[in-house]
Amino acid sequence: MQDFEYQANPARVVFGKGSIRKVPEELLRLGLTKPLILCTPQQTLQAEDLRKILDGEVTVAGVFDNATMHTPVDVTDSALKVVKESGCDSVVSIGGGSTIGLGKALSFRTGLYHLCIPTTYAGSEVTPILGETQEGRKTTYSDPKIFPGTVVYDVDLTMTLPAGLSATSGVNAIAHAVEALYARNGNPVINLLAVEGVRALAEALPQIVQDSNTAGPRARAQYGAWLCGTCLGSVGMSLHHKLCHTLGGSFNLPHAETHTIMLPHVVAYNAPNIPETLALLAQALPESDGDAIRGLNVLLQKLGIKRDLKSFGLKEEDISQAADIAVSNPYWNPREVKRASIEELIRRAWAGEEARADL
Missing domain, CATH: 1.20.1090.10 (Dehydroquinate synthase-like - alpha domain)
Incomplete structure (x- = not known):
């Protein structure tokens, strides 16, 4: 038997059909009441659907809809300004690796809680890895603080994925x-x-x-x-x-x-x-x-x-x-x-x- 070390993933996982409707409950369980929603320009409809689910339960601080492939640092800087202006107490990313990457970058820089809702099969949502692009080079970081805190898997959100x-x-x-x-x-x-x-x-x-x-x-x-x-x-x-x-x-x-x-x-x-x-x-x-x-x-x-x-x-x-x-x-x-x-x-x-x- 080989010698080894094993560190369990600390994220909470909520898995099941229709589980997106549990997002308000998950935020309130943590005492979070003002999330900022993150998405790409192509997924604004899903972000708006999420806003409707959250409205009335919590106060949505806004939607930042410019998440971009490979997590460019300039996009993260723009999102950080929205974070500061909105006064949000958490970030909720809905989408694939681009959006989840932005959520990780914001959470890592600010300490805000990150709840993510994957809509693809990339797996970024359960890793402590962040890859950022600046001036044509991609740099990868690994830190336990990069882990999203909660992952909500809802098969309904993948049904329209081509x-x-x-x-x-x-x-x-x-x-x-x-x-x-x-x-x-x-x-x-x-x-x-x-x-x-x-x-x-x-x-x-x-x-x-x-x-x-x-x-x-x-x-x-x-x-x-x-x-x-x-x-x-x-x-x-x-x-x-x-x-x-x-x-x-x-x-x-x-x-x-x-x-x-x-x-x-x-x-x-x-x-x-x-x-x-x-x-x-x-x-x-x-x-x-x-x-x-x-x-x-x-x-x-x-x-x-x-x-x-x-x-x-x-x-x-x-x-x-x-x-x-x-x-x-x-x-x-x-x-x-x-x-x-x-x-x-x-x-x-x-x-x-x-x-x-x-x-």
Whole structure:
């Protein structure tokens, strides 16, 4: 039996259909009566619906509707001004990783309580990690103070999430669990959560793509995303997340799509050094035939999503620079990070090739 340390996630989780209606109760339980609602420009309708639920129970301080991908510092600064002017006593984020990231940034800077309501499967809501972008570079922080205090999962809020975005958001969550399985500070408890999370998402996502209006697979995907996000919040990440933060922060590639495209390639790169992880993944991935890389390739094929970074704006001439940035700061990875191999890995992802373990 391996030696390990395990720190439980401190967040309170409220999971269930229609649970958004419990948000006033959750705030009042904590003595909070003046929340500021956060959302993206695309989710103002959901924010307004939440305001209606809150009105009469508490006093809504306002709605800040400019949450942005990769959490730009200038957007956070604008939101901080609204926080100060509104006199709010808490922040409530409703949306995906962009909105939850802003809620984390505000809470971390001000000490305000953060309640979040995820509408995607990204898993950011249960991590102590904050990635912020400034002047073309994305910097990642990890601190227990970044954890949202309460997470409200309501499957109803995911029902209108487009099938394509559901797929990439879900694979993004799977990536958290995969890297947790070979983390330097991993442990048996997190391994159990990771395998269960991958299995739940790998089963649910193809069903969602086939019929996005069925609540059962949606709820299972939400459950899987919670487990995978918990993995991300409990152990260290490695090459996959480093590459995705480089591509997102420096080249403005979309978060979930980038994670989806890169995942099989990084697993293939690390494959010689992670046999136990590959065995666990193969068990959790349908149609893997005992080969985790094949299982990931088949899953992405079934989801029908784009698999090339060039479709999302990465230029061929950017590949070399991306490799330079990705290896510029040393970090732990189960296999030595070699610049030439990383450049070829990015090139394959840029071209949309299937992952293969020959680097």
